[in-house]
Amino acid sequence: TPPVAGVSVEPQAGQLTLLGPQAALRTVLAGLTYRPLPGFVGLDALLLYADDLGHSGQGGAQTTSLEIPIEVLLNRYTAWLREHFSSEDLANEAMEAELWGEWATPAGDGDPNLAKYAAGAGPFEPLGAIHRVQVLPADDPANGFHLRFSLRQRQDDPLLEFAAEVTSDPDGTWSGGPEAVEIESTSDLGNGFARVVYRDRTAAREEMPRFGRVRLFMRSPGPE
The missing domain is CATH 2.60.40 (Immunoglobulin-like)
Structure with a gap:
């Protein structure tokens, strides 16, 4: 994120501390980008912790925290699979050939998942002439x-x-x-x-x- 006037950055191991006026901090967080380590695939989380350092008016000092789950997927096709099939089904390798594999035809219409994905359809949607x-x-x-x-x-x-x-x-x-x-x-x-x-x-x-x-x-x- 580009530097924002009024915000100081204090990098530490495993965390980043931002100090500044509330409006300036909002600007920084609005441009926050998550970049996983090269080769990382799986679950991660972003923990946000806010502390007014005793400068709150009514109600005294205020603190709050928020954990944002992040799932790093291998590719767009993986994201498409997770959109249409449950995590339990995708974790079951026995269901790959008939349900969620690239060449599986869960709709029974002869069109495999990869063809549905390439056409922009869901796995249970029929492909029309426009897709062929x-x-x-x-x-x-x-x-x-x-x-x-x-x-x-x-x-x-x-x-x-x-x-x-x-x-x-x-x-x-x-x-x-x-x-x-x-x-x-x-x-x-x-x-x-x-x-x-x-x-x-x-x-x-x-x-x-x-x-x-x-x-x-x-x-x-x-x-x-």
């Missing part, structure tokens, strides 16, 4: 009818990856990367989402139709 891959009109004949498709994608999680792939044989080998698929456009939808339009670099032919898909990956966070 949409095939767009192909290029005009002069350009060889290149397959074009789009997907609404979460953009606010650096660990979540979308991989567009194309093929002429859906039961065979799929190709991805910029050599096979280009990103034609990205349109910001707000709230951390965007619609991305992909274009197959290989032209489709009557005897060789083209197919496209988008795969999801959740990378593990790297070391601090």
Whole structure:
């Protein structure tokens, strides 16, 4: 927090003492930022203790304290899980495959949790057409009818990856990367989402139709 006029700071081991007028202290606390130690994940707490040092008017000297619990999560997906599932369920590894795992389908609709998270839905909400891959009109004949498709994608999680792939044989080998698929456009939808339009670099032919898909990956966070 930037220095505030009238407030003195006395750092000590494990605590920080701020002295100053009440209005100035409010300004300092309004800009308070919690930063966990690198690699820390779990529960922490911020303890605030206020003492008027005997300067209170009516009622004599006043003191008060407040403990604010803080939970440091591994990533946005973990926060999404904690928003929709109980701590008891998440602590039960036996329920991972069927309830809260990335590829679990607790709603029984065939759409896994990771797909619901990537689409901005809850685990028990059905995904509509707007959340799925949409095939767009192909290029005009002069350009060889290149397959074009789009997907609404979460953009606010650096660990979540979308991989567009194309093929002429859906039961065979799929190709991805910029050599096979280009990103034609990205349109910001707000709230951390965007619609991305992909274009197959290989032209489709009557005897060789083209197919496209988008795969999801959740990378593990790297070391601090």
